[in-house]
Amino acid sequence: MKYEKEINRRKTFAIISHPDAGKTTLTEKLLLFGGAIQTAGAVKSNKIKKHATSDFMEIERQRGISVATSVMTFEYENTLINLLDTPGHKDFAEDTYRTLTAVDSVILVVDSVNGVEEQTRRLMEVCRMRDTPVIVFINKMDRDGKNRFDLLEEIEKELRISLHPMTWAINSGKEFKGVYNLHEKNLRLFTASTKAEEDDTIAISDLSDPLLDTKVGDRDAEQLREDVELIDGVHGELNVPDYLSGKVAPVFFGSAVNNFGVKEMLDTFIQIAPTPRDRETSVRKVSVDEDKFSGFVFKIHANLDPKHRDRIAFMRVCSGRFERNKYYHHVRLDKDIRFSNPYSFMARSKDVIEDAYAGDVVGLFDTGNFKIGDTLTEGEDFFFTGIPTFSPEIFKELVNKDPMKTKQLEKGISQLTDEGVAQLFTQFGGNKKIIGCVGELQFEVIQYRLLQEYGAACEFRAMPFYKACWLTSNDQKKLDDFLRFKQQNSAEDKDGHPVYLAQSEWFLNTEITNNPDIQFHFSSEVH
Numbered sequence: 079m080k081y082e083k084e085i086n087r088r089k090t091f092a093i094i095s096h097p098d099a100g101k102t103t104l105t106e107k108l109l110l111f112g113g114a115i116q117t118a119g120a121v122k123s124n125k126i127k128k129h130a131t132s133d134f135m136e137i138e139r140q141r142g143i144s145v146a147t148s149v150m151t152f153e154y155e156n157t158l159i160n161l162l163d164t165p166g167h168k169d170f171a172e173d174t175y176r177t178l179t180a181v182d183s184v185i186l187v188v189d190s191v192n193g194v195e196e197q198t199r200r201l202m203e204v205c206r207m208r209d210t211p212v213i214v215f216i217n218k219m220d221r222d223g224k225n226r227f228d229l230l231e232e233i234e235k236e237l238r239i240s241l242h243p244m245t246w247a248i249n250s251g252k253e254f255k256g257v258y259n260l261h262e263k264n265l266r267l268f269t270a271s272t273k274a275e276e277d278d279t280i281a282i283s284d285l286s287d288p289l290l291d292t293k294v295g296d297r298d299a300e301q302l303r304e305d306v307e308l309i310d311g312v313h314g315e316l317n318v319p320d321y322l323s324g325k326v327a328p329v330f331f332g333s334a335v336n337n338f339g340v341k342e343m344l345d346t347f348i349q350i351a352p353t354p355r356d357r358e359t360s361v362r363k364v365s366v367d368e369d370k371f372s373g374f375v376f377k378i379h380a381n382l383d384p385k386h387r388d389r390i391a392f393m394r395v396c397s398g399r400f401e402r403n404k405y406y407h408h409v410r411l412d413k414d415i416r417f418s419n420p421y422s423f424m425a426r427s428k429d430v431i432e433d434a435y436a437g438d439v440v441g442l443f444d445t446g447n448f449k450i451g452d453t454l455t456e457g458e459d460f461f462f463t464g465i466p467t468f469s470p471e472i473f474k475e476l477v478n479k480d481p482m483k484t485k486q487l488e489k490g491i492s493q494l495t496d497e498g499v500a501q502l503f504t505q506f507g508g509n510k511k512i513i514g515c516v517g518e519l520q521f522e523v524i525q526y527r528l529l530q531e532y533g534a535a536c537e538f539r540a541m542p543f544y545k546a547c548w549l550t551s552n553d554q555k556k557l558d559d560f561l562r563f564k565q566q567n568s569a570e571d572k573d574g575h576p577v578y579l580a581q582s583e584w585f586l587n588t589e590i591t592n593n594p595d596i597q598f599h600f601s602s603e604v605h
């Protein structure tokens with residue numbers, strides 16, 4: 079195991095949350111601890127404001143920010159942490175899902191006032207598909223939030239994960255007094271602070287200590303004693319293997335904007351969060367500590383300058399060491415490529431790197447060689463698996479407005495779908511091109527980019543579909559008959575896989591019942 083030392087000091091994770099729960103704020107505090115930034119306010123929100131959905135400057139601004147903050151690398155207590163950013167806007171949820179395939183664990187931020195929200199639920203579903211270890215940060219304790227026990231119950235029930243409180247909040251809102259660390263058995267009193275170093279905890283090993291009453295008041299001290307008794311009775315010590323297998327999530331309470339409760343979480347994170355994990359491929363399991371390099375592309379970003387069509391492919395290194403200027407095998411294209419300017423992403427600047435290890439994310443300049451899910455190796459033929467595509471939610475027919483530019487349009491749409499901006503389906507029989515997206519915003523992005531980058535004008539025509547299901551069957555004839563019979567609703571995806579486009583849940587359920595020999599899948603692997 080040549081690179082064991084390097085690989086074992088790496089932790090690669092993402093912060094996920096419903097918009098506004100505090101992801102950006104927490105990111106910034108973590109970077110402060112890691113010394114990657116010196117002042118608060120340095121991390122810009124990558125959010126697209128709601129009113130700005132048609133504002134292309136806003137989209138461009140967002141694209142600029144999200145490249146710069148795509149991967150934030152910092153060191154804390156000898157641990158090298160790669161924090162992968164995920165887009166906040168719901169319309170870019172697919173991007174987030176794919177980023178989750180490149181991390182080894184996540185921190186989930188929940189707003190203590192709003193509890194579990196729509197995006198929280200969906201993101202957790204994706205985490206569950208891969209048994210990703212989760213740490214929960216309950217944010218905004220300085221606001222009058224829900225009762226803590228109710229909140230835990232809600233999260234457990236809605237997200238179907240067992241929780242294990244690591245700290246416990248003493249009150250909330252104006253009365254928020256601080257957090258008691260159930261494991262370290264100390265108290266941290268609430269102060270709004272933006273400095274990273276402060277470490278003013280008060281050791282309270284025995285909860286009957288009158289010091290507790292002096293510090294938080296009789297009533298809250300008594301309540302804390304009662305709460306802790308209840309929690310201890312239920313939970314005991316955290317079972318780390320259960321956390322690592324995604325069954326139990328440690329929970330921390332805090333206030334990101336006040337940098338409160340964040341250090342407790344970070345200290346636990348570097349102790350228990352997984353180092354880069356082994357990964358399944360189409361052929362065998364690849365172990366992170368293999369000497370040979372392997373990696374896969376999970377995200378592609380178009381160049382900000384529309385005059386240059388080159389792109390940045392984000393590659394997660396899965397095993398061994400990646401080196402600049404060395405030839406690697408692009409499995410899908412069966413071709414060897416080398417990269418003269420691979421770069422690492424920092425909070426603000428991009429640096430060309432000489433090498434990278436399993437767990438790292440490298441930015442590769444791409445002139446159209448990559449699509450999402452592509453695997454690079456030192457020669458072996460396999461694909462990393464478990465990179466899902468989900469059903470889009472809005473479907474529209476792509477209408478060419480300028481027949482002279484048909485080639486450009488086709489090239490553009492092919493590249494944009496390789497990037498994962500949208501999914502392309504071709505209707506059987508009719509040959510209509512159907513674009514599927516998660517949100518309306520993406521249609522605007524596509525139209526704008528096709529025109530700007532490829533000179534192709536297009537229009538979209540609404541189609542009455544609500545979901546795409548990928549079809550498989552052991553009985554090829556039955557599948558072919560079904561596709562022929564349901565021509566209006568049948569299409570193939572970009573990789574030629576058959577898809578059923580359902581008008582409504584009722585139609586879908588009817589077809590599922592009527593066709594027991596055909597399996598309807600709500601997600602597909604990218605290969």
Ligand code: GDP
Pocket residue numbers: 095096097098099100101102103104123125166217218219220221332333334335336
């Ligand atoms: P994101 O959409 O999840 O990235 O959320 P942001 O980090 O941008 O936070 C959304 C809003 O919540 C901002 O106005 C923050 O200042 C605010 N916020 C974040 N953390 C806290 C907190 O602990 N308490 C309070 N009261 N507000 C917070």
